[in-house]
Amino acid sequence: xxxxxxxxxxxxxxxxxxxxxxxxxxxxxxxxxxxxxxxxxxxxxxxxxxxxxxxxxxxxxxxxxxxxxxxxxxxxxxxxxxxxxxxxxxxxxxxxxxxxxxxxxxxxxxxxxxxxxxxxxxxxxxxxxxxxxxxxxxxxxxxxxxxxxxxxxxxxxxxxxxxxxxxxxxxxxxxxxxxxxxxxxxxxxxxxxxxxxxxxxxxxxxxxxxxxxxxxxxxxxxxxxxxxxxxxxxxxxxxxxxxxxxxxxxxxxxxxxxxxxxxxxxxxxxxxxxxxxxxxxxxxxxxxxxxxxxxxxxxxxxxxxxxxxxxxxxxxxxxxxxxxxxxxxxxxxxxxxxxxxxxxxxxxxxxxxxxxxxxxxxxxxxxxxxxxxxxxxxxxxxxxxxxxxxxxxxxxxxxxxxxxxxxxxxxxxxxxxxxxxxxxxxxxxxxxxxxxxxxxxxxxxxxx
Numbered sequence: 217x218x219x220x221x222x223x224x225x226x227x228x229x230x231x232x233x234x235x236x237x238x239x240x241x242x243x244x245x246x247x248x249x250x251x252x253x254x255x256x257x258x259x260x261x262x263x264x265x266x267x268x269x270x271x272x273x274x275x276x277x278x279x280x281x282x283x284x285x286x287x288x289x290x291x292x293x294x295x296x297x298x299x300x301x302x303x304x305x306x307x308x309x310x311x312x313x314x315x316x317x318x319x320x321x322x323x324x325x326x327x328x329x330x331x332x333x334x335x336x337x338x339x340x341x342x343x344x345x346x347x348x349x350x351x352x353x354x355x356x357x358x359x360x361x362x363x364x365x366x367x368x369x370x371x372x373x374x375x376x377x378x379x380x381x382x383x384x385x386x387x388x389x390x391x392x393x394x395x396x397x398x399x400x401x402x403x404x405x406x407x408x409x410x411x412x413x414x415x416x417x418x419x420x421x422x423x424x425x426x427x428x429x430x431x432x433x434x435x436x437x438x439x440x441x442x443x444x445x446x447x448x449x450x451x452x453x454x455x456x457x458x459x460x461x462x463x464x465x466x467x468x469x470x471x472x473x474x475x476x477x478x479x480x481x482x483x484x485x486x487x488x489x490x491x492x493x494x495x496x497x498x499x500x501x502x503x504x505x506x507x508x509x510x511x512x513x514x515x516x517x518x519x520x521x522x523x524x525x526x527x528x529x530x531x532x533x534x535x536x537x538x539x540x541x542x543x544x545x546x547x548x549x550x551x552x553x554x555x556x557x558x559x560x561x562x563x564x565x566x567x568x569x570x571x572x573x574x575x576x577x578x579x580x581x582x583x584x585x586x587x588x589x590x591x592x593x594x595x596x597x598x599x600x601x602x603x604x605x606x607x608x609x610x611x612x613x614x615x616x617x618x619x620x621x622x623x624x625x626x627x628x629x630x631x632x633x634x635x636x637x638x639x640x641x642x643x644x645x646x647x648x649x650x651x652x653x654x655x656x657x658x659x660x661x662x663x664x
Contacts, residue, residue: 218404218596218597218598219404219596219597220333220335220402220403220404220594220595220596220597221275221403221594221595221596221597221600222274222275222403222532222533222592222593222594223275223276223277223592223593223594223595223600223608224266224269224274224275224276224277224530224532224590224591224592225276225277225278225279225325225328225590225591225592225593225607226262226265226266226276226277226278226279226325226589226590226591227262227278227279227281227322227323227324227325227328227589227590227591228259228262228263228278228279228280228281228323228617229255229258229259229261229262229281229320229323229578229579230255230259230281230282230284230320230322230323230643231255231281231284231320231624231625231626231639231642231643231646232255232284232285232318232319232320232629232634232639232643233253233254233255233258233259233320233323233578233629234253234255234315234318234319234320234629234630234631234633234634235251235252235253235581235582235631251581252628252629252630253578253581253628253629253630254578254627254628254629255320255625255626255627255629256621256622256625256626256627257578257627258323258578258579259621259625260618260621260622261574261575261576261577261578261579262323262576262579262589263614263617263618263621264574265542265574265576265586265589266278266609266614267609267614268542268572268574269530269532269542270609270610270614272532272534272535272540273534273535274532274533274534275595275600275608276608276609277369277593277603277607277608277609278607278608278609278613278617279322279325279328279362279365279591279607280365280647280650280651280654280656280659281320281322281323281647282320282322282357282358282361282362282660283361283643283644283647283660283661283662284317284318284319284320284643285303285314285317285318285634285639285640286317286318286357286661287299287302287640287661287662288661289317289357290302290303290306290313290314290317293306293313295309299637299640300637303634303635303636303637303640304635307632307634307635311631314634314635315354315631315634316353316354316357317354317357318634319354319355319357321352321354321355321358321582322355322358322361322362323579323584323589324394324579324584324588324589325588325589325590325591326392326393326394326465326467326587326588326589326590326591327347327349327355327391327392327393327394327465327588328346328347328358328362328366328392328393328591329344329345329346329347329362329366329392329393329591330344330345330347330390330392330393330396330438330442331343331344331345331393331591331592331593331594332398332409332442332443332444333398333403333407333593333594333595333596334375334596334599335400335404335405335406335407335594335596336398336406336407336409336442336444336448337442337443337444338443338444338445339377339443341374341375341376341377342370342375342376342377342593342594342595342599343377343379343441343442343443344366344370344376344377344378344379344593345379345381345382345390345438345441345442346359346362346363346366346378346379346380346381346392347359347362347381347390347391347392348381348382348383348384348388348389348390348434349390349391349392350384350385350386350388350389350390351389351391351427351429352429356384359381361659361660363378363380363381364659365659366378368604368656368657368659369603369604369607370603370604371604372602372603375598375599375602376599376602376603379441382434382437382438385417386417386431387417387418387431387433388417388431388433388434388437389415389417389429389430389431389434390430390431390434390435390438391429391430391465392591393467393591393592394465394466394467394588395411395412395413395414395429395430395435395454395465395466395467396409396410396411396412396435396438397409397410397412397466397470397471397472397477398410398472398592398594399472399474399475399477399494399497399498399502399506400474400475400502400504401474401475401498401502401503401504402474403474403594404594404596405502406448406501406502407448407501407502407594408448408449408450408494408497408498408501408502409439409444409448409449409450410450410452410472410490410494411435411436411438411439411449411450411451411452412430412435412451412452412453412454412466412484413428413430413431413432413434413435413451413452413453413454414428414429414430414431414453414454414456414459415427415428415429415430415431415432416431416432416433417431417432417433417434418433422456424456424459424460425459425460426459426460426462426464427459428454428456428459429464429465430454430465430466432451432453435451436451447497447500447501448497448501450490450493450494450497452466452484452485452486452490453484453485453486454466454469454483454484454485455469455482455483455484455485455487456485457482457518458480458482458483458518461518461519461521461522462518462519462522463483463518463521463522465588466483467527467528467587467588468521468522468525468527468528469482469483469518469521469527470483470527471527471528471529471530471531471587472531473530473531473532473533473539474533474539475498475502475504475505475506475507476507476509476531476539476566476567476568477491477494477506477507477508477509478509478511478527478529478531478560478568479491479508479509479510479511479527480510480511480513480516480518480521480527481510481511481512481513482513482518491506491508491510494506494508495508507565507566507567509560509566509568511526511527511556515552515556516552516553516556520550520552520553523546523550524544524546524547524549524550524553525543525544525546525547525580525585526543526547526553526556526557527587528544528584528585528586528587528588529541529542529543529544529547529585529586529587530542530586530587530590531568537567538567538569538570539566539567539568539569540568540569540570540571540572541557541560541561541568541570541571541572542571542572542574542586543557543571543572543573543574543585543586544573544574544576544580544585544586545573545574545575545576545577546580546585547573548573557571574586576589604656606654606655606656607654616653620646620649620650620653623646624642624645624646624649625646626639626642644660644662647660647662648660648662648663651663
């Protein structure tokens with residue numbers, strides 16, 4: 217078995233980071249609508265998390281922000297004239313439309329794609345399927361540039377397959393790795409993949425307060441595309457009650473890492489059965505036991521789970537083989553959740569023996585914690601060496617990115633600032649400089 221690493225590719229927060237309340241079903245997004253944002257602070261908080269993980273010896277990559285406001289989308293919707301006229305006309309027509317075309321939601325890289333490592337796929341290639349994100353208009357703008365970026369990073373077609381997005385429709389709504397977890401004994405060995413879904417595309421669905429996003433049919437299609445054996449795949453239906461509490465993605469209510477699974481007892485429609493399936497599959501495929509850490513509702517309610525984003529923490533394996541929980545500072549501020557974490561890391565029944573609380577307030581106010589900001593990609597040594605090294609974080613790149621953020625980002629932004637042509641010009645200038653810094657060649661529409 218070749219040495220392999222779980223590389224976290226984090227999205228860099230974009231220059232138009234704002235609180236427009238675009239995501240119905242995301243409680244934090246709705247609660248903070250039109251609150252002033254700090255794009256510079258948001259980007260630096262995200263970079264600090266990346267640097268922290270890199271300093272711990274964990275491989276860390278980056279994904280670029282996207283051009284926003286997105287003028288090509290507004291042109292496709294019939295707005296014409298120069299860029300300034302388009303921005304003002306779109307705002308006059310629909311403030312919500314301009315806000316949607318200005319969203320920096322691509323920062324939440326967990327939604328960028330679903331990834332299966334070469335150890336799991338029949339053709340022994342790493343498979344990446346960018347998410348179509350058709351559940352939300354503001355996110356459906358992202359896949360074209362996301363796909364282009366993945367093809368720049370993973371250009372060696374002998375090792376990597378970057379699939380087209382699934383057909384964009386209500387039947388195949390795909391939200392990426394936020395609803396996908398891979399379990400394994402060692403990163404380079406065979407794994408078991410858990411696909412979570414909230415609805416069926418071709419069947420009637422239970423009506424809920426908030427709509428489900430991931431479809432069963434999309435999850436099935438990705439498993440086929442990635443050439444996974446049936447014994448390696450488990451499909452789990454999200455609990456409608458959890459969705460109604462604000463669990464719009466499964467990574468808000470459970471998190472897995474290697475053979476450890478931290479989950480809320482109300483995560484799935486049939487939680488005990490899913491845990492039993494996982495236990496059996498890990499023994500058969502990975503030759504290891506599942507370490508299941510159940511969080512009872514009596515200890516932490518669904519509402520507290522959503523408020524603190526405990527399950528949107530990252531679990532990482534350190535160089536000494538111990539595990540650490542990287543949690544949002546909101547967990548530390550909750551007496552109940554902090555006490556549970558203290559008990560968990562003190563217990564000898566699981567390998568998580570330390571915790572790091574991180575300030576990601578800017579992201580959290582829009583409903584995205586540590587796990588939302590990263591896409592996990594398992595790479596063996598050959599694959600890691602063959603991916604574009606300009607996207608792998610090191611001390612030099614971190615310093616350059618911090619300098620770039622401090623140079624270009626604003627300290628405060630309100631939704632009505634999105635009509636400012638200066639903001640669009642600032643964004644394009646910054647992104648053009650970033651692509652030159654990373655030697656990517658043209659990626660964005662304005663660079664054509």
